[in-house]
Amino acid sequence: MLKWQRRIWLHRYIYIMLIPSIAFFIAFSYLPMTGLVLAFKEFTFKGGLYGGEWVGLRYFEKFFSDSQSMVFVKNTLIISSMKLFLALPFPIIFALQMNEIKNTRLRNVFQGIAYLPHFFSWVVVIGMIQRILAPDTGFLNQFIDSLGGDGSRFFMMEKASFYPIMFWSFIWKEIGWNSIIYFAAITGINPALYEAAKMDGAGKLRQIWHITLPGIRPTILILFILSLGSILSAGFDQIYLLKTPGNMELAETLDTYVVRVGMQDSQFGYASAVGMIQGVIGLVLVIAVNQLSRKKFNTSLW
């Protein structure tokens, strides 16, 4: 028996426990990935995923030669960058705040309230936003009206309101959920470090700056690298539901475009090609940033 075989035999029970998760990823990640072949084929109802004629790079040429495509890429990048970079500090700050609440029961209440919106569907959230922001009858417009202002603004239809609505609704919905992992990382920091800092005369802010943040830096980096994979995916359901004729110029992203063009015209091959572009760019980014992070901060996914 070879050395590696012996090692596997020795840890056989652990390997057996691995089997379900390996099977899961094969069934639900790797096998579906073979469907990417559709990006190079003519889809036929009869032939399904693998049966059509090869068309080479036709769909990719179509995508890159279409003037609208770059607009969708730009829109997607702006929205996803806001969610990746601008939104990054919010859950961290929230976790830091939660960490300062010493009463466990009170902290649990706050955390529970903050997690809750994550479990609402975007359909419900956007429905609420539509009601709150509706012209004339919406809560905000009625408030403006009561102060003597113009209570007929159609916020959802204004281009200028799209980014704020998109960004703050995203923060409201996800801040609690995204802070969980940071909070867990904070609780893992050795309390002795804080004791020592206190002895040296460090106040709250200095402790956060010199102990807490460096302590959770690997966590921040890992989560950031992982989220880069979806840089070309701005989140379909939220954007799709927020899209109106007035903000379409900003709100038509690759995700909504894939659904609109792919599904509506049954151009599944073209939709697969666009999806593949999103995935490949995400993969390249993750690899590049992972390398950078390993060199600079000695933290990386692999």
Place this chain on the structure above:
Amino acid sequence: MWKKSLAVPLVAALFVTGCSSATSNEENTTATSDKPATWIADRTIKGLIFQDAGDISTYMNPEIAKVLKEKTGITLEIQGVTSEDSTQALAAGLAAGDLPDFIGFYLNNSGRPEMPILLKAAKEGMFADLTSSLKNTSIYSKYFQDGYLPTDAKTNIMFRPDFNGATYLVYTAISRNTGQIGKKYVGGPFVRKDIMDQLGIDPSTINTTEQVYDLAKKMKDGHFKDAHGKDIYPIGPTVWGGKDVNSLFNDLVWTGPTEEKFMKDEAGKIKFESQTDYGLERIAFIQKLLKEKLIHPEFFTMEENRSKEALINHSFGIVAEMHNYIPENNNMTYVPLGPINYVNGPYQMQVDYKSGGGGWSIPATTKNPEDIVKLADFLASREGKLLAQYGIEGRDYTLDAKGNPIAKQEVLDLKASNPAEAAKLGFRGVGNWWGEYLGYTDLDPKGDFGEDAYGDAASADTNKTPNEIIKLWDYDGKLKAAKIVDGLTPLSFIYDFDQGADLRQAIDNYNESLLRAYYSSDMQKARKIMDEAAARLDKYGLKEYVQFLENKESAEKVSIKF
């Protein structure tokens, strides 16, 4: 939407007839002496319908199902697939495979967005060839008679030359007689009657968008109130929710009754709207309405439930589009406005030589497809229609001396007081469509049942409001002067055109651009948006397509209706 109700009925499914020599796993197809003549087979038939949620009835009333079973041996099960867009649902459903015994879909005409998907599926062998089965029926065999089908249905949908004699798509909602009108729908903009009375204006005299604007201003200045004492919006969206509508802005839309935005100019040249100034004129008009708060800001986007709620509360002076059978208007608060003239002259009713609506197909994987065809034929027969449209004798209707059904008063009362509960009785008259998907064709309600609309014969009050509106609008007068057409719509050829799929997308993009332009901050931005949309149309062959249409007309002598 009101046209959808008109032209796209629901088609449902059931059972069938007998005596097939083939057998399937679950059935005994041998007709025996104790079986009725309508017997098809002892089997379950499953149908999948790709339509909007409101048009799909999956509920089979147990007593109705029992009668169907006794007559045909069939147990019918209907399922629906709905999506934001019926085309998306169809594309996804066909791609997923695993289709049931039959599918139903919208197909007003061959220009509908579903058509390329259905064509692709048909040509790839997804559907069974039904030619011989259809020829062996008593009702559907009429489709093979000269002049029975309208031209588009015949040459572009059912008996296409490129199908080489096969029939994969079955078109429904064909009227039995030429130029026949079944249920009389008055559709288009409606206006609050009390306001018009107070203003002393006859709604039928409003025939231009300029007059619509003046009327809206008067409504705003008059501070008319809704049911809750709040100021109304002069112009509100359609009763089905926000969307771009033509009928309220007809004289600013480059289109005829087909609403495809293709038309001939004075010189007889075919043009699409992007090749005229009408798009920009309409944008300027709508921007003016929005700016002056004469039109609801959510005119193009409002959800259906809020729109219905506003109708009940009388919150709009003008409802952009509805029809005379909307139950929420039973008290006739709203009456028809106009009609508004077309760009090329006064309104004239256009009646199709033959009506048409939805469609159905049988997947190639279905066992004994002839059973489904027999079921469709039974449902299209008078006996089948009686069950699917009127329910069960004694329970839902009685028969008069001529053998025509008279709806029972308690059913009519229930329908008026609790439509949802009434629908559970399970037939068309009360709003359940199971019998429509396969059997709603060869239509002649007057000839079959002695009345144009369900319940007319039982009581003059059944359709009191709709009938009053019909009179008020002078439907019959307009029908006398109507233009009867038998032609194909401009978009029905688009998939015969090389760049058809891309051009179709560019047309969709043009319509979306209009919406963006309505809400753009000024006309300069609107012009830029529309120039981009027009350039995209040119890029994908609009000019060539117009040429292609002209050739169809002049060289091939094809009749095109606008």
